Structures are given as structure tokens and as C-alpha cells.
Amino acid sequence: MPSTTNKPARLRTAVCPGSFDPVTNGHVDVIERASRLFDRLIVAVGRNTAKAPVFTVEERLEHLRCTVGDLPGVEVTAFAGLLTDAVRQFGALAVVRGLRAVSDFEWEFQMALMNRELDPGCETVFLMPSARFSFVSSTMIREIARLRGDISAFVPEPVASALLERVRG
Ligand code: PNS
Numbered sequence: 001m002p003s004t005t006n007k008p009a010r011l012r013t014a015v016c017p018g019s020f021d022p023v024t025n026g027h028v029d030v031i032e033r034a035s036r037l038f039d040r041l042i043v044a045v046g047r048n049t050a051k052a053p054v055f056t057v058e059e060r061l062e063h064l065r066c067t068v069g070d071l072p073g074v075e076v077t078a079f080a081g082l083l084t085d086a087v088r089q090f091g092a093l094a095v096v097r098g099l100r101a102v103s104d105f106e107w108e109f110q111m112a113l114m115n116r117e118l119d120p121g122c123e124t125v126f127l128m129p130s131a132r133f134s135f136v137s138s139t140m141i142r143e144i145a146r147l148r149g150d151i152s153a154f155v156p157e158p159v160a161s162a163l164l165e166r167v168r169g
Pocket of ligand 1: 046047081114
């Protein structure tokens with residue numbers, strides 16, 4: 001229905017944050033789904049202080065740009081500090097997180113509620129990736145690569161080559 005006011009249309013922006021170390025086909029699936037729901041989707045590489053990364057932030061940005069950077073409305077960037085601050089700075093309505101299985105739920109629920117406690121305007125939307133990615137995690141991919149397993153079905157091609165080169169030296 002056409003707008004009856006003179007207000008400029010507001011772009012519905014969401015932030016999809018993550019470590020993306022490395023980006024997996026499951027992440028790509030969630031980003032594609034989210035990009036169809038929002039006008040603008042900011043894929044934001046954050047620092048998870050509990051994890052020592054294999055790839056630098058710049059490398060992760062490069063991997064994301066060459067896999068999801070061309071999707072309509074998708075922008076790729078990094079953020080430092082609290083996610084809630086980044087969400088406010090981006091003018092986003094929501095945080096998008098993928099839920100692969102019930103086992104993800106407890107941590108994601110805790111994080112969503114803490115973020116909303118820190119900023120009552122910070123809503124989180126959960127999207128389920130395709131079931132064929134429900135067992136794929138960056139942690140497992142890094143381990144399989146280190147142990148010389150085949151990761152080609154789980155990550156985009158440029159990422160597979162970069163990871164194999166990085167972990168096998
Ligand atoms: O892909 P990950 O590792 O699950 O992503 C976690 C991430 C980066 C989204 C999370 O650690 C985060 O939001 N970090 C920013 C710091 C912050 O806001 N911490 C409080 C979260 S309740």
C-alpha cells in the first residue's frame with residue numbers, strides 16, 4: 001500500500017554479527033535468508049574474546065565480501081566493542097543470529113536477553129539455516145582442516161583454499 005504520509009521511507013536495517021572464522025555455508029545460508037527480510041543487512045565481524053582466531057579481521061572481511069558482498073542490500077564491515085553499541089550506530093532494528101539446533105538455543109537466548117538488558121531497543125531475530133547445514137560449525141571446520149580432512153562441502157571455495165593453506169602451513 002502506498003505511504004499516505006510525507007515521511008521518507010525508513011530502510012529496515014538488521015545486523016548479522018559473528019566471528020566468521022571462517023565463514024561457512026551455514027552462515028551464507030542465514031545471510032541470504034536475512035537479506036530477503038530486510039532492506040539493508042550489515043554483516044559485522046566482531047571479536048569473540050573467548051576465541052583465538054585463525055584469520056585476521058581483514059581476512060575475514062575479504063572472505064565475506066567475496067561470498068555475500070554481492071547480495072542485494074548486504075554490506076560487510078567490522079565492529080569493535082559492544083554489539084549493542086554497533087547496532088545503535090548502524091541504526092539497525094534487529095540483530096540476526098542463526099539457530100542450528102536446540103543446543104545453540106541456551107547461549108543465544110542468554111546473549112539476546114543480555115543485549116536487550118544493555119539496550120532495551122536491541123531485538124534479536126533467529127533464523128534457521130537449511131537442515132543440511134545444521135551440523136556445520138566454524139570450530140569443526142578448523143579442526144577438520146588441521147587434521148587434513150575435506151572441508152570443501154562446508155565452506156565457500158576461496159575460504160577452503162585459504163584455510164587449508166593457513167592451518168597446514
Ligand atoms: O560467531 P560467534 O563467535 O558466535 O559471534 C559472537 C559475537 C561476535 C556476535 C559476540 O561475541 C559479540 O557480540 N561480541 C561483541 C562483544 C559483546 O557485545 N559482548 C556481549 C554479548 S552479550
